[in-house]
Amino acid sequence: xxxxxxxxTGVKSDRRLQMLEAAIKQHQYSKDALLEILHTAQELYxxxxxxxxxxxxxxxxxxxxxxxxxxxxxxxxxxxxxGMHVVTVCMGTACYVKGAENIVSTIEREFNLKxxxxxxxxxxxxxxxxxxxxxxxxxNAIVDxxxxxxxxxxxxxRKVKSAMGAEMVEAR
Amino acid sequence: MxxxxxxxxxxxxxxxxxxxxxxxxxxxxxxxMPFGSLKVLSAFKDAVRxxxxxxxxxxxxxxxxxxxxxxxxxxxxxxxxLYQNVTPxxxxxxxxxxxxxxxPVKSMLYGNEAFFKKQLRIVLRNAGKIDPxxxxxxxxxxxxxxxxxxxxxxxxxxxxxxVALSGLKGRGGAGFLTGLKWRYVARAxxxxxxxxxxxxxxxxxxxxxxxxxxxxxxxxxxxxxIAAYAVGSxxxxxxxxxxxxxxxxxxxxxxxxxxxxxxxxxxxxxxSFSFDVELRLGAGAFVAGEETAILASIEGRRAMPxxxxxxxxxxxLWGKPTLINNVETLANVPVILLKGSEWFSSIGSKNCTGTKxxxxxxxxxxxxxxxxxxxxxxxxxxxxxxxxxxxxxxxKAVQVGGPSGGFLPEQLLDLPIDYESLTKxxxxxxxxxxxxxxxxxxxxxxxxxxxxxxxxxSCGKCTPCRAGLYKLYKILDGFTRGEGSVEDFSxxxxxxxxxxxxxxxxxGQTAPNPTLTTLRYFRDExxxxxxxxxxxAGKCFGNSGGGGVE
Numbered sequence: 001x002x003x004x005x006x007x008x009t010g011v012k013s014d015r016r017l018q019m020l021e022a023a024i025k026q027h028q029y030s031k032d033a034l035l036e037i038l039h040t041a042q043e044l045y046x047x048x049x050x051x052x053x054x055x056x057x058x059x060x061x062x063x064x065x066x067x068x069x070x071x072x073x074x075x076x077x078x079x080x081x082x083g084m085h086v087v088t089v090c091m092g093t094a095c096y097v098k099g100a101e102n103i104v105s106t107i108e109r110e111f112n113l114k115x116x117x118x119x120x121x122x123x124x125x126x127x128x129x130x131x132x133x134x135x136x137x138x139x140n141a142i143v144d145x146x147x148x149x150x151x152x153x154x155x156x157x158r159k160v161k162s163a164m165g166a167e168m169v170e171a172r
Numbered sequence: 173m174x175x176x177x178x179x180x181x182x183x184x185x186x187x188x189x190x191x192x193x194x195x196x197x198x199x200x201x202x203x204x205m206p207f208g209s210l211k212v213l214s215a216f217k218d219a220v221r222x223x224x225x226x227x228x229x230x231x232x233x234x235x236x237x238x239x240x241x242x243x244x245x246x247x248x249x250x251x252x253x254l255y256q257n258v259t260p261x262x263x264x265x266x267x268x269x270x271x272x273x274x275x276p277v278k279s280m281l282y283g284n285e286a287f288f289k290k291q292l293r294i295v296l297r298n299a300g301k302i303d304p305x306x307x308x309x310x311x312x313x314x315x316x317x318x319x320x321x322x323x324x325x326x327x328x329x330x331x332x333x334x335v336a337l338s339g340l341k342g343r344g345g346a347g348f349l350t351g352l353k354w355r356y357v358a359r360a361x362x363x364x365x366x367x368x369x370x371x372x373x374x375x376x377x378x379x380x381x382x383x384x385x386x387x388x389x390x391x392x393x394x395x396x397x398i399a400a401y402a403v404g405s406x407x408x409x410x411x412x413x414x415x416x417x418x419x420x421x422x423x424x425x426x427x428x429x430x431x432x433x434x435x436x437x438x439x440x441x442x443x444s445f446s447f448d449v450e451l452r453l454g455a456g457a458f459v460a461g462e463e464t465a466i467l468a469s470i471e472g473r474r475a476m477p478x479x480x481x482x483x484x485x486x487x488x489l490w491g492k493p494t495l496i497n498n499v500e501t502l503a504n505v506p507v508i509l510l511k512g513s514e515w516f517s518s519i520g521s522k523n524c525t526g527t528k529x530x531x532x533x534x535x536x537x538x539x540x541x542x543x544x545x546x547x548x549x550x551x552x553x554x555x556x557x558x559x560x561x562x563x564x565x566x567x568k569a570v571q572v573g574g575p576s577g578g579f580l581p582e583q584l585l586d587l588p589i590d591y592e593s594l595t596k597x598x599x600x601x602x603x604x605x606x607x608x609x610x611x612x613x614x615x616x617x618x619x620x621x622x623x624x625x626x627x628x629x630s631c632g633k634c635t636p637c638r639a640g641l642y643k644l645y646k647i648l649d650g651f652t653r654g655e656g657s658v659e660d661f662s663x664x665x666x667x668x669x670x671x672x673x674x675x676x677x678x679x680g681q682t683a684p685n686p687t688l689t690t691l692r693y694f695r696d697e698x699x700x701x702x703x704x705x706x707x708x709a710g711k712c713f714g715n716s717g718g719g720g721v722e
Binding site for chain 1: 375377456458575
């Protein structure tokens with residue numbers, strides 16, 4: 001029988017878990033619904049940690065290796081906690097051709113982090129993505145959900161700094 | 173819904189549409205949305221109220237007109253006046269001058285007639301002119317009539333025949349005859365049967381399918397329903413990239429609207445035909461667009477392709493016969509049924525009928541979404557529609573077909589766009605990406621970029637793709653630093669041929685195209701890197717940080 005509590009797998013029993021349980025139930029504990037469940041879990045928790053994946057594997061009666069395998073296969077699923085602020089630079093063809101690489105390397109240099117990583121204080125994550133589809137406005141970056149079109153490295157840097165607040169810049 | 177209800181609703185809606193002297197279409201697709209179109213939309217509504225012209229001017233939230241570099245774009249009917257870079261302030265002025273005063277504001281108009289002149293819009297027939305969230309808008313322009321016609325006046329075989337006669341080929345890239353595919357699924361033993369609409373547009377730089385879904389979702393749903401009737405299916409899935417949140421939302425609402433209108437569901441138009449559609453979200457995997465990988469993904473597994481045969485037509489979702497069509501293919505279907513296969517096959521070239529949507533991007537003056545008849549030349553697309561490259565720059569190459577498409581030089585620009593000619597030249601139709609490069613782009617670096625993309629996106633199942641592409645990437649990476657010699661060229665070509673021949677699916681089979689075509693048409697640049705140790709475009713040798721495969 002599906003496991004109703006979350007404690008055994010180390011997932012705290014709270015509202016988010018209730019909503020996840022509801023989604024799993026709605027899909028009738030179907031193994032085929034794994035992707036949908038992972039989407040829901042990530043929406044609720046922001047990322048998929050080991051306990052959460054284990055919990056999902058129990059509920060859907062799938063081997064943990066299968067759940068982990070699927071979660072790592074797809075780029076969209078995040079297994080690590082992202083930073084408080086997120087800058088995503090589009091590295092689709094049009095953006096690359098128009099200099100997206102410079103934006104990425106500028107952010108990397110300025111905040112001393114690598115693409116895909118988070119600053120040691122957990123304040124900023126830098127991701128690259130394959131095409132957000134606004135190719136005619138290339139190059140594009142997304143700072144905390146806001147798209148910056150026809151972006152220069154300076155534009156993006158300014159947006160990131162203002163999102164992070166002035167005290168951060170001064171502290172550097 | 174009864175057939176008569178569709179007719180009377182269409183009449184009512186089209187009369188309502190005609191009762192307005194003006195219609196302001198504000199593009200709210202993902203190309204324009206980030207640049208403030210919702211604010212512009214409400215500014216138009218406010219201004220129309222302010223000037224008291226609500227009775228004669230309708231403000232609509234629509235999809236994309238294609239001129240994505242002018243975001244936000246606004247189209248005023250009648251006369252198709254296209255305004256660019258509209259702001260809330262400009263919106264007020266447009267209402268004041270154009271709607272109230274009857275004088276279009278010339279200074280804000282998109283002055284480029286050529287962008288539209290050579291286009292022909294069949295798939296994008298309604299894009300930018302109807303509100304995608306109002307099913308009534310779609311019905312007003314003849315929507316769901318083709319489904320009505322199919323269900324009440326045609327047999328499933330008759331539908332398949334009509335589509336076969338039209339010569340329509342799969343727009344997802346492979347170019348397989350749609351009618352033939354439908355026939356295979358219709359004849360395949362087993363039930364239930366499934367229909368999948370492929371909207372996993374994973375190619376970077378390509379946004380035609382997304383735009384279609386955001387601008388005219390019901391065209392996709394109607395095409396699916398007709399396909400389902402033809403092959404004998406009652407259940408369809410749309411597999412859509414989750415990176416397209418607006419397309420997902422639009423499709424969700426369209427499905428709900430279609431259900432409550434009764435054009436999806438049980439006993440559609442009071443016939444025995446029932447059909448329903450569900451959305452399935454991808455999660456960021458380029459390879460998931462491959463037709464056997466899409467099946468695995470919908471079944472909740474890693475999107476890894478499997479060998480064919482058996483083809484999905486025989487053994488698809490959960491082992492049942494499954495029809496997989498690209499959404500652009502499906503959006504053609506209603507028009508073919510209404511206007512006839514003869515009309516459709518008169519468009520385009522002899523072996524390649526109809527039109528194709530392309531995302532035109534890169535170093536071109538008028539980037540955007542275009543739809544052109546098959547057989548048009550690349551030169552017309554790049555220079556007439558695209559307006560060429562920026563002043564002072566020189567055209568270098570055009571990439572056709574997404575990350576695994578080939579690069580074609582200036583001397584091949586007179587090539588007609590069809591599946592055969594492109595493949596022969598080393599490119600592919602792919603899902604319809606055209607990226608223009610000028611003399612600031614380095615071809616070696618660009619080949620490396622696309623190879624890196626394919627290394628990242630390789631699912632790892634078969635060795636030629638997983639290991640071969642990585643090896644290829646390493647060699648190209650060395651080339652961009654001047655490491656290697658011209659003797660390596662034949663090794664690279666051999667490796668490429670091996671990957672093409674031995675890979676399991678389309679990803680590996682086409683991934684070497686960028687390398688092969690750049691080596692073929694831009695060999696001098698490779699020589700410059702390896703012999704003269706310089707990058708003609710000034711990009712390599714540490715001038716710009718490289719990517720790097722982790």
